[in-house]
Amino acid sequence: xxxxxxxxxxxxxxxxxxxxxxxxxxxxxxxxxxxxxxxxxxxxxxxxxxxxxxxxxxxxxxxxxxxxxxxxxxxxxxxxxxxxxxxxxxxxxxxxxxxxxxxxxxxxxxxxxxxxxxxxxxxxxxxxxxxxxxxxxxxxxxxxxxxxxxxxx
Numbered sequence: 001x002x003x004x005x006x007x008x009x010x011x012x013x014x015x016x017x018x019x020x021x022x023x024x025x026x027x028x029x030x031x032x033x034x035x036x037x038x039x040x041x042x043x044x045x046x047x048x049x050x051x052x053x054x055x056x057x058x059x060x061x062x063x064x065x066x067x068x069x070x071x072x073x074x075x076x077x078x079x080x081x082x083x084x085x086x087x088x089x090x091x092x093x094x095x096x097x098x099x100x101x102x103x104x105x106x107x108x109x110x111x112x113x114x115x116x117x118x119x120x121x122x123x124x125x126x127x128x129x130x131x132x133x134x135x136x137x138x139x140x141x142x143x144x145x146x147x148x149x150x151x152x153x
Contacts, residue, residue, distance in 0.1 A: 024104055024126050027055060031147035032115070034058050037093050039132075050106055050124075052094030054114075056152075060088065077117035088114060097124065111136050120144070 027038045036056030042048055060073035073088040097109030104126035111122035111134060120136040121144075127133050130151060137144025 022104060022126055022130070024050060024106065024124060024132060027152040028132050028149040029152050030149055034060070035088075035093075035114070036152055037149070039094060042095065047095045048097040048106075048109060049099055050094065050097055050109075051092060052111075054088050054091045054093055057088060075114060075117070077114065079117045094122070094124070097122075100125070 024039055025041070027036055029036055034057065035054050036058075037052045038055045039050050039052040042051040057070040057073055059067050060070055062068045062073070063076045070089055071087070074084065075086050075088055075091060076084050078084045078086075091112075091114070093112050093114070095110055097106035099105075100107045100123075102125065105124065107123045109122050109124065110119050112119050113136065120138060121141075122137070123135045123141060125133045127148070132149040132151070134147045134149060135141055135144050136147070
């Protein structure tokens with residue numbers, strides 16, 4: 001009986017030590033519910049400490065408004081005509097951030113809005129409730145829009 005209690009106690013302690021600290025890293029469902037974005041350390045340090053890429057799409061539509069398979073969805077709304085044929089899956093969405101003085105917060109980055117094909121300045125922070133707060137703006141954060149994303153994993 002003692003061995004069982006000891007084993008259970010050790011497994012509980014082990015689970016606590018392996019618990020992850022809250023972080024902006026992970027996969028998030030966008031506020032629109034149309035895409036999943038993975039935020040991870042940037043592969044190239046020039047991109048900043050975090051980068052985000054589209055890893056999932058929910059009922060994407062083509063230029064004609066008809067639902068298409070996620071693997072064939074393209075960035076047809078992009079303001080740059082040379083990028084309109086690129087695949088949405090794997091597309092960069094978040095880059096260029098600087099670490100803020102606040103924990104789990106990043107500022108002065110860029111976020112691409114695939115729904116209108118434009119790039120905005122942005123700030124990102126992890127909220128106490130576990131949601132990801134993104135503030136996209138033009139010029140000043142005062143002139144922008146805030147979205148809350150939900151963690152997928």
